[in-house]
Each structure stands twice: as C-alpha cells, then as structure tokens.
Amino acid sequence: MDTRNSSWRPRRDQSDPSRLVAYDVLRAVHEDGAYANLILPQLLRKARLSGRDAAFATNLAYGTLRLQGRWDAIISRCTQGRELSDIDPELLDILRLGAHQLLELETPPHAALYEMVTLTRNELSQNRGGFVNAVLRRVDEKAGQWEEILHKSAATQAEFLAMWHSHPRWIVEEFERSLEANGRMASDVESILAANNTPPKVALVPRDVTKRQLRRALVSEGLEYAQPALMPNALLLESGDPHQLRMIQSGAAGVQDEGSQLIAALLAEAPLSGSDNLWLDMCAGPGGKTATLASYALERGARIHANEPHEHRLDLVANAVDPFADLVDLRLGTGESIGEEEPNAYDRVLVDAPCSGLGSLRRRPESRWNKHPEDILELTRLQTQLLTSAFKALRPGGILLYSTCTPALAETRGVVQAFLDGNPQASLIDPAPTVAQVALRPVDSHQGMMQLWPDTEQSDAMFIAMVSKMAS
Ligand SMILES: C[S@@+](CC[C@H](N)C(=O)[O-])C[C@H]1O[C@@H](n2cnc3c(N)ncnc32)[C@H](O)[C@@H]1O
Incomplete structure (x- = not known):
C-alpha cells in the first residue's frame, strides 16, 4: 500500500535519501511481508546509493528491524498514554527509525529529529511532524536511562530481556529451556540474545578448490578475511560481496555458516x-x-x-x-x-x-x-x-x-x-x-x-x- 499523500508536495527540505531508503525497507517488510535482505539492494539501486550512504541506509534499516522490540517498548513510554496499536504503522516506523538513530547510532539529536520530522512531512503529512518531534524528544531526554527504566518496569527477567534484546518473549523462553536441557545455564540466554543482534561475518567454504586458492582469490579482489572460529578450512569475510568472486559463482567455493x-x-x-x-x-x-x-x-x-x-x-x-x-x-x-x-x-x-x-x-x-x-x-x-x-x-x-x-x-x-x-x-x-x-x-x-x-x-x-x- 502506498501511504504517501499524492496531492501534497514538499515545499521545504528534501528527505535524506539514505533515511528514505531505510524507511521504505521497513514499510515493505511490515506492509508487504518483504524480506529486508532482498528488498534493500533493489531500493539502494533505485536510489543510486553506494559507499557510505548505502552503508548508513543498511545499518539503519537492519538495525531498526533487529531492535524493533526495544524501540517499541521505549516509544510506548513516550506517547503519553497512546497505545502503539493506535499509532499508524507508517508513523510508528518513522518513530522506530528515530529511536534507533538517537539511542543506537548516536546521531546528534538535532539531526535525528530534523531528519525524521522532514521525512514525516514529505512522506506522510505536514501536521504529523509535531507528533514525531514530541515523541522523539521524550525518547532522547532519557537516553542512557532506558535500560534501567525497562528493567524496573518488567515483572520478570525474561520480560526485561525480551524487551531490551528485542525478541518475542516465547522465543526467549524456548532458548532458556533449551540451554538448560543442553547443560548450560538459563541465564546464558542474555549472551545468545545479544549474539542474535550482532550480524555474523560471512563464512566461506572451499569445495572444489583449496583454502589457499580461495585466500588468493580474496586477496586479488581486495576482499579482507579473518580466520575461522570452528572449521579449519573456512574463511570469514570481513566485508564486501562474496558473489563477485568467480569461485563462488561457479560453486568451487560457497557461502556457508x-x-x-x-x-x-x-x-x-x-x-x-x-x-x-x-x-x-x-x-x-x-x-x-x-x-x-x-x-x-x-x-x-x-x-x-x-x-x-x-x-x-x-x-x-x-x-x-x-x-x-x-x-x-x-x-x-x-x-x-x-x-x-x-x-x-x-x-x-x-x-x-x-x-x-x-x-x-x-x-x-x-x-x-x-x-x-x-x-x-x-x-x-x-x-x-x-x-x-x-x-x-x-x-x-x-x-x-x-x-x-x-x-x-x-x-x-x-x-x-x-x-x-x-x-x-x-x-x-x-x-x-x-x-x-x-x-x-x-x-x-x-x-x-x-x-x-x-x-x-x-x-x-x-x-x-x-x-x-x-x-x-
Ligand atoms: C533446512 S532446509 C535444508 C537446507 C539444506 N540442507 C542446505 O544445507 O542447503 C530443509 C529442506 O527440506 C525441504 N523439505 C520440506 N518438506 C520436505 C519433505 N517432506 N521431505 C524432504 N524435504 C522436505 C525444504 O523444502 C527445505 O529445502
């Protein structure tokens, strides 16, 4: 569904293209059930973003989606009694993007607020900018205190962990049960949840080539790698697209956890x-x-x-x-x-x-x-x-x-x-x-x-x- 107001044209500033891409990713995921990793590259291409702008859009979109549970818990405490379910989904996505910039990416508050209000005015309507501004100001006022606030407000540790580490509660409980049944402590769940919020390095496996040949191919493409954690033949890509390697395209090597x-x-x-x-x-x-x-x-x-x-x-x-x-x-x-x-x-x-x-x-x-x-x-x-x-x-x-x-x-x-x-x-x-x-x-x-x-x-x-x- 296109939620933009078609009759209205911005008279003032343009939206920042990276933030607009991140917003469009969230909308596609929430409105159309799109997969972020499939839609993001298309939107980056369409907006002709590359380099640092593309990296910022990616961080903002993926990070906001990952920590959505945390942002919702915080936003719901800044709406002066208005339930999240009563906020239009597109407006809620803008608030989530704002919270992620303020509390996770450490974007200067004036920049985060300005950009989110501009995005709201350009994509939704002029008059909703005030609401976004007011909510995000309250989010920012307690920056640094939110972990404690959520901790105090939660009835159980599992409820707090679910909010702070942004996982559905039933999944936290599944992990706790599994940890115990596998000889670990249920309290280890926190480090599992934190690990789930950290994007993994891309692991490569040599199949029809040697590890040495794979390493040479990475070096010749200027791709940096790290040593594996578990499998002696694996190589971990620090950054870059592995699919540019001919070895990956041909199947002689693969991307595999x-x-x-x-x-x-x-x-x-x-x-x-x-x-x-x-x-x-x-x-x-x-x-x-x-x-x-x-x-x-x-x-x-x-x-x-x-x-x-x-x-x-x-x-x-x-x-x-x-x-x-x-x-x-x-x-x-x-x-x-x-x-x-x-x-x-x-x-x-x-x-x-x-x-x-x-x-x-x-x-x-x-x-x-x-x-x-x-x-x-x-x-x-x-x-x-x-x-x-x-x-x-x-x-x-x-x-x-x-x-x-x-x-x-x-x-x-x-x-x-x-x-x-x-x-x-x-x-x-x-x-x-x-x-x-x-x-x-x-x-x-x-x-x-x-x-x-x-x-x-x-x-x-x-x-x-x-x-x-x-x-x-
Ligand atoms: C976890 S994935 C396997 C991943 C794969 N082994 C790999 O490493 O790339 C499970 C696969 O089982 C397939 N599957 C679903 N129902 C099945 C069935 N009744 N019999 C056999 N395979 C089934 C799914 O289509 C899916 O491709």
Missing part, C-alpha cells in the same frame, strides 16, 4: 565399517550441505542422492553441486517415502530437517517477528516422519545425522528421544569425538547430542544428533 560446514564434515568423517559408497541427503534444498558433502564424497569415491520436494529448490541444489554433478543424483520427492522405497540402501544419511529456524535469527533482521510458537508442533510431526523414513533407508551399521537450525527442544531432543524410544535398532552416537577431530576446537555434547550456539561457537544455533543402525 561454519555450523553447517561442521555438519557436512561430521557426517562424512564419522567412523563407519563396511561399505561407504552411497549417501543420502534427504532434505537437500538449496544444496549448501549437499555441495560440501560432495567435496568429501569426491575424495571417498561415494555417490550422493540429493532429495528435495520443491522443484525450484531442487534447481538450486543442481546449481550448488554443479562442480560435482557427476557424483550427485537429484531426486524430486518427499522424504517420507524414501524409507519404504529404498530400505537399508544408504551408508550415510543426512536429515537436515525443515524447522522453525530459531537458530538463525541473527541472519535475517526481521525474521524473529514472523515466527509463531504454534508452527513448532506441526514441524515436529514432519521431522519425526522424516527421521523414521531416513532410518529405514539406512543400512545396518550405517550412520544417520539429524540436524536442525533451531534449538527448540520439541524439534531437537524431543524428536530424537521419541524416535530412539520407539526404535530399539537405533543407537545414539556421541558426535563430540568426531567434532574434536574435524573442528578447530572441541564442542561439548550433552547426553549424546550436541547444540551449537552463536555466542560460544559463533555459528547458527544448529542441533546435531547421530544415530547408527544395529543389525536386526
């Missing part, structure tokens, strides 16, 4: 006796793990069957595994039927199950606001069916790895424990010894399963359980 790199390495390197020539990737789209697995399969002389039910995602898998096309067979279909169709067929099986994605909130600034607790129950049904089918497809003595990009207990330990209870042929294999061999440092498992976290492993919060099949 270190946790995902670890999962592929774990499945490929877990000790196995007997045959080792046929691997299954049951939920392959868009193909990141398939491609990294393929680099191991190439050394081992193994083939991979990559399954995906959605055609457009299977196309992405085809693209991702292009350098390994000779050893990857693509299969369009649901995972639930593979166990019946191909019992005892595979030496190694990966079930990287569809999940709520609560483990990768740091990647997409708006995603935490679009998740719903009721989705989890439905997902656990599918996850259980996929794990059961995958286990049928595994040969006796083979190894299955079940992973999710969420720490939610129902989708992780809950699914795996219920499966183990109902399948006496399945035995849990602790991933920790193999992780100690393939990763740069050991990662603790708890009761035979492993949960990665963004604060300790600097990876997405991926869950890993490995199961082997005993001969019946």
